[in-house]
Amino acid sequence: MRLWRSTPVRLTATLLIVFGLSTGVGTTVTYLIARDEADTALRERVSQEFESYRRIRGQRDLVERILGEIGSVAAADLIIDYRSDSGDRFSNVAGLPSLGGLSIVAERQLPEGQTPLAESYLVVEGRVGLGNLTLARNREQVSELWSTFSVLLVVSLLPTFAIASAIGVWSARRASVRVESIGQTLRDLTEGDLEARVTDVTGGPDDLAEIAAAVNQMADAQAATMASLRQVSTDIAHDLKTPIQRVSVLLEQLEDGQLTEAQRGIVDKARAETAQIVRTFQALLQIAQIEGAGPQAAFAPVDLADVVAGIVDVYEPAAEESGHRLSFAAAAPAMVRAERSMVGQVVANLIENALRHTPPGTAIAVGVDGASLSVADGGPGIPEPERAKVLRRHYRLEQSRTSEGSGLGLSLVAAIAALHDATLQLSDNAPGLRVTLTFPTP
Numbered sequence: 001m002r003l004w005r006s007t008p009v010r011l012t013a014t015l016l017i018v019f020g021l022s023t024g025v026g027t028t029v030t031y032l033i034a035r036d037e038a039d040t041a042l043r044e045r046v047s048q049e050f051e052s053y054r055r056i057r058g059q060r061d062l063v064e065r066i067l068g069e070i071g072s073v074a075a076a077d078l079i080i081d082y083r084s085d086s087g088d089r090f091s092n093v094a095g096l097p098s099l100g101g102l103s104i105v106a107e108r109q110l111p112e113g114q115t116p117l118a119e120s121y122l123v124v125e126g127r128v129g130l131g132n133l134t135l136a137r138n139r140e141q142v143s144e145l146w147s148t149f150s151v152l153l154v155v156s157l158l159p160t161f162a163i164a165s166a167i168g169v170w171s172a173r174r175a176s177v178r179v180e181s182i183g184q185t186l187r188d189l190t191e192g193d194l195e196a197r198v199t200d201v202t203g204g205p206d207d208l209a210e211i212a213a214a215v216n217q218m219a220d221a222q223a224a225t226m227a228s229l230r231q232v233s234t235d236i237a238h239d240l241k242t243p244i245q246r247v248s249v250l251l252e253q254l255e256d257g258q259l260t261e262a263q264r265g266i267v268d269k270a271r272a273e274t275a276q277i278v279r280t281f282q283a284l285l286q287i288a289q290i291e292g293a294g295p296q297a298a299f300a301p302v303d304l305a306d307v308v309a310g311i312v313d314v315y316e317p318a319a320e321e322s323g324h325r326l327s328f329a330a331a332a333p334a335m336v337r338a339e340r341s342m343v344g345q346v347v348a349n350l351i352e353n354a355l356r357h358t359p360p361g362t363a364i365a366v367g368v369d370g371a372s373l374s375v376a377d378g379g380p381g382i383p384e385p386e387r388a389k390v391l392r393r394h395y396r397l398e399q400s401r402t403s404e405g406s407g408l409g410l411s412l413v414a415a416i417a418a419l420h421d422a423t424l425q426l427s428d429n430a431p432g433l434r435v436t437l438t439f440p441t442p
Helices: 007-054 059-072 145-190 206-258 262-291 304-322 340-357 409-419
Strands: 078-084 089-091 102-106 120-127 131-138 299-301 325-333 333-337 363-370 371-376 423-428 433-438
Touching: 007 120, 007 131, 007 145, 059 078, 059 089, 059 325, 059 333, 078 145, 089 102, 089 325, 102 325, 145 304, 299 304, 299 340, 304 333, 304 363, 340 363, 340 371, 409 423, 409 433
Parallel strands: 325 363
Antiparallel strands: 078 089, 078 131, 102 120, 120 131, 299 333, 363 371, 371 433, 423 433
C-alpha cells in the first residue's frame, strides 16, 4: 500500500487518466468525423445510382434494368423495390414498406423473411418513370467504424498504460529507497546520532538530491554547533577547576585557624559545596573526553559479572548506612569487549543515582544476564516522556531539584554506552526505574 501512496505512482496514475481521457475524446471526435464522411460518400453513391434510374427514358427499359439488378444484386448489399402505377411490383425483398425520402433504417424496420438483410441501410425513395423506386444501400461499413475505432483505441492505450505503469512503479521504488534513506538519517539525527548522513543520493540532480544535500548540511551545522558547545563546556571546566580547588585548599587552611563553632559550620558547608563543584567539573571533563574518543584499541574482553560484583561490594556499606537494600545477582555471566574502569564508572553512577533518588528502605537490585547489566530500584521512577531527557547534561526532574547531584550521572552513563556501542534502555520497574545496558560481545 505504501508504494501506491508514492508521489511518482500518483503522478503517473494522474497522467495516465488525463492521457486516457484525451485519447478517448480525440478518438470519439475522429470517429464522428469519419462516420459523417462515410455517410456522405454513401449518400452520394446511392443518390447517383438513383439518378441513373431516373435518366432511363423508356418504362420498358427501366423495368428491364430493375429486373437485371434484382437478379444480380443480393438484398444484403442493395435493396431494390419498384412499384409501378399499374400495380406491378419488382423487388428483392418481399413486403417492403414505404421508407420515405433520404433516410437511414435498421434491419428491424424491414420485413422479416428468408432473405438475409444487413443491420443498417441508407435509403433513397422517390418517383422514377411511371412508379416509385426505393434503393437501400448496405451501410454496415459505416456502422462498423465504431468497432474499428474501439479496437484502435484499446490497442493504442494498452501498451502505453502498461509501459507508463511499469516506469511509474520503477520510479516510485527508486524514490522510495531514497526517501527511506533520508527518513532514516533524520530519525538517527533525532535520536542523537550526529554522525548520520544521507549517503544514497543516486538518481541525478533532482528534488530528492537537493533535500538530501540540505539534510546533510543541517547535520553538519548541528554537529558543528554541538562540538562548539562541548568545547565551551570543556574550556569552562578546565578554566574553573583549578581555582575551585584552590578555594577548597584555602577553606581547609581557614578551618585550621581559630574559628568559632558557627564559623566552622559555615566553612564546612562551603567546603562541601566546593567539593560538589569540583565533582561536577570532573564529570563534565570526563564526558568530553569520552565523547571525543574514537574507537578504543585498548578495549579488551572483560568479565562483566566480576566488574559489577566488585563495585557492588564497594557500595554496600553506603547502602546500609542510608537504609537501602542493595543486592547483586548474575544469571549468566559473559565476557564483553570494554574498558574495565569505564564499566565500573557506569555501575557506580547507576548505584549512586538509585541511592540518591530513592527513599530509605528501597530495594536496589543489580544484575548481570549475559552481556546485559541492569540496575533496578523500587523508587518513584521516571515518567516515560522524561526518560530520554534525563540522559542530557544537567537535566533533572522537577522532583529532583532539591536533591544533591549535578544531573550528569546518567549523561556520563550514556556517553560511556555510546563509546562502547552498547544499548542503553530506561524502563518501568513497576514501581521504580530499571536501567539496562547491553554490551556487544567479543
